[in-house]
Structure formats: structure tokens, C-alpha cells
Amino acid sequence: xxxxxxxxxxxxxxxxxxxxxxxxxxxxxxxxxxxxxxxxxxxxxxxxxxxxxxxxxxxxxxxxxxxxxxxxxxxxxxxxxxxxxxxxxxxxxxxxxxxxxxxxxxxxxxxxxxxxxxxxxxxxxxxxxxxxxxxxxxxxxxxxxxxxxxxxxxxxxxxxxxxxxxxxxxxxxxxxxxxxxxxxxxxxxxxxxxxxxxxxxxxxxxxxxxxxxxxxxxxxxxxxxxxxxxxxxxxxxxxxxxxxxxxxxxxxxxxxxxxxxxxxxxxxxxxxxxxxxxxxxxxxxxxxxxxxxxxxxxxxxxxxxxxxxxxxxxxxxxxxxxxxxxxxxxxxxxxxxxxxxxxxxxxxxxxxxxxxxxxxxxxxxxxxxxxxxxxxxxxxxxxxxxxxxxxxxxxxxxxxxxxxxxxxxxxxxxxxxxxxxxxxxxxxxxxxxxxxxxxxxxxxxxxxxxxxxxxxxxxxxxxxxxxxxxxxx
Numbered sequence: 121x122x123x124x125x126x127x128x129x130x131x132x133x134x135x136x137x138x139x140x141x142x143x144x145x146x147x148x149x150x151x152x153x154x155x156x157x158x159x160x161x162x163x164x165x166x167x168x169x170x171x172x173x174x175x176x177x178x179x180x181x182x183x184x185x186x187x188x189x190x191x192x193x194x195x196x197x198x199x200x201x202x203x204x205x206x207x208x209x210x211x212x213x214x215x216x217x218x219x220x221x222x223x224x225x226x227x228x229x230x231x232x233x234x235x236x237x238x239x240x241x242x243x244x245x246x247x248x249x250x251x252x253x254x255x256x257x258x259x260x261x262x263x264x265x266x267x268x269x270x271x272x273x274x275x276x277x278x279x280x281x282x283x284x285x286x287x288x289x290x291x292x293x294x295x296x297x298x299x300x301x302x303x304x305x306x307x308x309x310x311x312x313x314x315x316x317x318x319x320x321x322x323x324x325x326x327x328x329x330x331x332x333x334x335x336x337x338x339x340x341x342x343x344x345x346x347x348x349x350x351x352x353x354x355x356x357x358x359x360x361x362x363x364x365x366x367x368x369x370x371x372x373x374x375x376x377x378x379x380x381x382x383x384x385x386x387x388x389x390x391x392x393x394x395x396x397x398x399x400x401x402x403x404x405x406x407x408x409x410x411x412x413x414x415x416x417x418x419x420x421x422x423x424x425x426x427x428x429x430x431x432x433x434x435x436x437x438x439x440x441x442x443x444x445x446x447x448x449x450x451x452x453x454x455x456x457x458x459x460x461x462x463x464x465x466x467x468x469x470x471x472x473x474x475x476x477x478x479x480x481x482x483x484x485x486x487x488x489x490x491x492x493x494x495x496x497x498x499x500x501x502x503x504x505x506x507x508x509x510x511x512x513x514x515x516x517x518x519x520x521x522x523x524x525x526x527x528x529x530x531x532x533x534x535x536x537x538x539x540x541x542x543x544x545x546x547x548x549x550x551x552x553x554x555x556x557x558x559x560x561x562x563x564x565x566x567x568x569x570x571x572x573x574x575x576x577x578x579x580x581x582x583x584x585x586x587x588x589x590x591x592x593x
Contacts, residue, residue, distance in 0.1 A: 125175040126250070126322070127229055128168040129218040132161055132181040132189060132236035133205055137467040138397050138460075141451035142429065145479040150237035151188045154395060154415075155404055158196065161189070161236045165198040167243045168232065173250075178203060178221065179236075180214040183358070187487040199355075206361035212375035213367040216332050216343035217359065223325040230257055231328070233372075235319045239404055241391030252290040253322045253386045261285065261384040262331065262377065263322040264294065266315025267392050272306035275396060275461065277317035277373065280309075285384050294383040297373065315385060318392050321377075331382070336375040342367035398444040398453075399460045402427040418445075425457070450482045489562065497569040500524075501555070507563075508556040511547075517569040519547040521555075526563035529556040 136149035143149035150161045158166075168174045180203045181189050193200045203217055215233055222229050232250060240246050246265075253263035266279045278301060282293040297317065301309065332340040342363060349360035368375075377383060393400050402425075405413035411425035416435075418428030423440040428447075435447040444460055446453040455463065470478035483492040488507035492500040497517070503509055503526075513519065521530075522544045530537050530545050531554040538558070539545055547553050547567075557563035 124226070124229055126168075126173060126232050126254075127175045127222045127225075127325075128177040129215070129222075129231055129233045130161065130164055130177055130179045130181075130200075130236040131211055131214050131233065132179055132185065133208060133214065134237060135208075136237060137464050139395070139401070140463055140467045141446060141448045141453055141477065142431070144477075144481055146184075146481050147188070147483075147485060148185075148237070149395065151185065151192060154401060155239055159192055160239060160395070162192050162196045163239070164234050164236050165193060165196055165200070167240065167246065168234070169198065170247070173247070174232075176200065178218055180205065180218060182208065186356070188485060191487065202356045204356060204358045205364060206359055207365055209364065209367045209369050211372040212332075212336060212339045212370045213343060213364065215328065215372045215376075216336075216339050216367075217347060219323075219325045219328040219332070220340075220343055220347060221357075223329060226325075228324050228326045230254060230322065231325050232322050233320060235394065237395065238319065239391075239393045239395050241404075242389075245390035246388065249386045249388045249390065250322060252288070253384070255288060256285050256291045256384045256386075257322045257324055257327075259285075260324060260327045261291075261382055262328065262380060263291065264377070264383060264385050265318045265320050265322075265388045266385045267318055267388050267390075269306075269310050269314065269316050272303060272310055273316070274303055274306050275300055276394075277319075278306070278309045279315045279317050279385050281313070281315060281385050281387070291384050291386050294385050297378045299373070315387060316392075317373075318388065319394065327382070328376075331376045331380050335379040336368070336370070339367050339370065339375055397460050398427060398429070398446065398455075398463070399457050401429070402444065402457065427457070448481075451477045489557075494566075499567040499569075501565040501567060503528075503555060503557040503563040503565070505557055505560050505562065508554065510552060510554045511567075512552040513547065513550050513569075516550055518549045518551075520568045520570070521545050521547060521553075522566045522568070524564040524566055526557060526559045526561060528563055528565065529558045530554065 132150050134148060135145050136143040139149045142152060151159050153159050168177060177200045179189050179200045183204045183206055186204055189202055222231050249265055257263045278298040280295045282295040285291040285293060345363035346359040349363050351358045393404050395401055402413050407413050412420045412423055414428045416430035418430040419436040421438045423437050426437055426440045426443045428435055428437055428445045431448045433447050435445060437445055442457045444455050444457055467478050483490050488509045489503040494500050523539045523541055525541055528539045530539055532547055
């Protein structure tokens with residue numbers, strides 16, 4: 121039991137284009153089940169669920185991800201407070217906002233900032249590291265968590281540890297930070313006992329505010345103004361757009377950590393990855409005897425050291441070596457593992473060409489379920505139990521909506537009807553309609569947008585075949 125509970129703060133507003141085509145701006149990696157059945161966001165929430173050690177979490181994320189965060193937190197039964205950013209300003213602004221809010225709640229409270237898109241393999245060892253750093257954080261240190269490197273990674277940040285902090289041999293002063301070194305430097309860091317910077321850290325709220333005032337006053341001032349002008353309700357704080365946009369776009373590492381002389385490091389013994397690339401995913405997954413890893417409907421034949429991530433479509437690899445193969449319903453990636461860092465360039469090229477696949481998925485998540493594009497004029501709509509959705513035609517075409525599964529409570533043109541599996545209803549051109557799921561399982565609807573003449577033919581055909589009664593349409 122600790123005297124003052126630690127407030128977990130999850131940073132969950134990033135994009136993650138290096139894991140394209142699975143991670144895109146419309147549904148980034150922190151909300152994806154890339155390793156296991158839960159997203160890394162949900163795994164992080166579960167990691168800080170001990171009520172003796174932790175207070176309820178604060179989640180800082182984008183306005184666009186509000187329903188992802190709320191819904192996924194509910195699935196793992198973790199009450200959270202949401203802070204919604206109107207635009208991206210990197211991690212410094214998010215940490216400043218969180219420190220101010222926690223300080224207002226309880227002066228000098230311990231705060232644990234966690235990246236919601238990282239993987240930690242041993243929660244117990246991670247919590248041991250948090251407990252080891254609490255005393256140093258209470259004494260005014262910003263405590264980071266470092267990991268002994270297993271390879272000379274050039275895409276990670278490194279920490280040079282110094283002398284122990286007091287009598288605690290588990291906590292050492294930080295002498296310097298080094299960002300994304302060249303290969304020869306990374307090899308030297310391994311020999312000299314440097315640590316990887318995990319990007320998770322612990323501090324006292326008032327101490328972090330003091331560090332911002334000293335090293336990044338513009339970030340702190342913008343944070344104060346955006347909170348003062350924010351709108352709040354139902355556990356959600358919506359930051360003011362004008363005030364928040366005025367904050368410099370800078371990471372917490374560059375804004376504070378690398379400038380402060382009050383930083384300490386706890387060497388962690390837990391497995392960790394920022395899963396910043398498909399190669400990192402391959403490293404974290406179990407392998408077969410040939411070094412292959414498969415997620416989803418993948419098949420390997422005479423292949424070695426390959427990763428296959430397959431969504432819906434069966435994906436087979438024959439005679440592959442050191443490949444990453446990722447298939448989704450609307451995009452496929454094939455790349456040598458040694459060149460996987462170039463994926464970000466593919467996304468930039470697609471964005472320059474205006475391709476929707478750069479940022480958007482075929483499946484668009486909603487608070488009530490999701491909508492999936494199934495081709496020109498076709499949409500598959502899935503509504504959760506007790507969910508309700510409203511739709512307005514943007515195509516100036518009429519529609520036939522066929523209930524594939526479940527029972528729909530529909531309102532079209534002010535007329536309410538209940539439609540069972542196999543039934544359908546007509547939506548006139550430019551009309552708005554509402555559908556509620558009155559069942560206990562997901563409701564599935566196929567929306568077909570076609571011209572009015574075709575609509576009439578479809579209705580008459582279905583009436584004649586007995587598939588749908590006249591009063592349903």
C-alpha cells in the first residue's frame with residue numbers, strides 16, 4: 121500500500137504509419153489487437169489496475185479517437201477520464217496538461233506516464249520497477265525506465281546511467297540521453313552499459329510543472345490556457361482548439377527530459393517493445409522451427425524468418441526468406457524485413473497521391489458499431505446490442521437495406537417498422553433513416569445504393585419471391 125496512489129496517464133493520440141496497412145490514421149496501432157486479443161491500449165489499462173497502487177487512469181488522446189478509447193476501456197472494465205486533444209502537438213503538451221490536472225486534483229501526486237502503443241511482457245516485473253522508482257520520484261526526480269539492449273538498434277533512444285540515487289542501487293542518475301544513434305555508436309553503447317529509453321516515466325506532478333516552467337514555458341502556458349477554456353462533462357475534458365494549437369509541437373524528451381538535471385533511471389527487467397515496425401512485431405511473436413510467425417489466416421511453405429499478418433484473406437508464402445507480408449481487405453504489403461523502415465515512405469507517397477488507403481480503413485468504427493465499405497454503393501453496417509445509428513444519404517441515391525442478422529427497429533420518413541433477418545426496407549433518395557438493434561447479438565445490415573428504377577425492381581422481385589412482405593418496404 122502506498123500513501124498516495126499513483127495516477128496513470130496513457131498517451132494514446134499517435135498515428136503509427138510504420139505499421140501500415142493495419143495501422144492508419146483512422147484506426148492507429150494503439151487501438152489494434154496486434155499481439156493477442158486485446159489492443160495495446162487495453163493491455164496498458166490492465167497493467168495499472170491494482171487499486172492499492174493506482175488511481176483511475178487519465179487517457180490523453182485525439183478527439184477522433186474518443187469512442188475507441190471509451191469503448192475499449194469499457195470492454196476491460198476500467199473507468200477512465202478522457203482528455204481530448206483537438207490537434208496533434210506531440211507528447212510535451214499532453215504531459216503538461218496531465219501534470220496540471222493531476223496537481224489540481226492533489227498537490228504533489230505521483231504520476232506514471234505510459235505510452236499506450238508499447239508492449240510489456242511481464243507486468244509484475246514492470247510494477248516492481250515502478251515501486252523501485254517511487255521514492256526517487258517522491259524526492260523530486262523524474263524517473264525513466266531503461267532496458268538493457270539486446271541488439272544495436274538505431275531507431276531507439278539510449279540512456280547513459282550514472283551514480284546511484286542515495287542508498288537505492290536500483291535507481292541511478294541519468295548522465296545523458298542519446299536519440300537514434302548511428303550503428304557504430306549503438307554498438308559502443310551496448311559495450312558501455314547504456315540502456316534503451318522505454319518512453320515511460322514517473323514523476324511528482326508539481327515537480328514536472330516546475331520543469332516545464334524552466335525548460336518549456338510556452339508549452340506550459342498553452343496547456344494552462346487550453347484547460348481554462350476547455351469544455352467538460354461525463355468524465356471528458358475537451359481542450360480548447362485555439363489555445364491548444366498555440367503550443368509548440370515538441371516531444372517531452374526534447375522539451376524537458378534532455379534538459380533537466382533531475383532525471384533518474386530504473387533499469388527494468390521486463391520485456392519491452394515500442395512495436396514501431398513490423399520487424400518488431402515479428403520479434404515479439406512466437407516462431408515456428410523455421411523462425412516464421414503468423415497472425416491470422418497465414419500459411420508458410422518452405423519459408424524462414426518471415427512474418428505473415430493476414431486479415432480475412434488467406435495469405436500463403438512459398439519459399440520466402442526474411443519477408444514481411446501483411447494483407448488487409450484493401451491493401452497488401454510485401455517487404456524484406458531489412459527494409460521495413462521504408463514503409464513510412466509508402467504512406468507518404470499514398471498521401472501525396474490522395475489515396476484513401478493511406479489513412480482510412482474500409483471499416484469505419486463508430487460508437488455504436490462499425491460501417492464497412494463493400495464496393496461501389498455497398499455498405500455492411502454492424503450495430504452493437506442496444507446501439508442506435510442515424511444515416512443520411514450523401515450520394516443522392518435511394519437504397520435497399522437488407523437485414524442479414526438480427527432484428528432492426530427502423531424509422532424511415534417518420535414511419536417505424538421492425539425488420540427481422542431476411543427482411544428489407546426502402547430508403548428514398550436523400551432521406552435520413554434511423555436503425556436500432558433490439559436484439560442481444562450484433563445487428564448486420566447490407567445497404568445497397570442504386571437508382572430508383574432498380575430499387576423498384578428489387579422490391580417487386582423480393583415481394584414476388586416471398587422474401588419480404590409488402591408492408592416491410
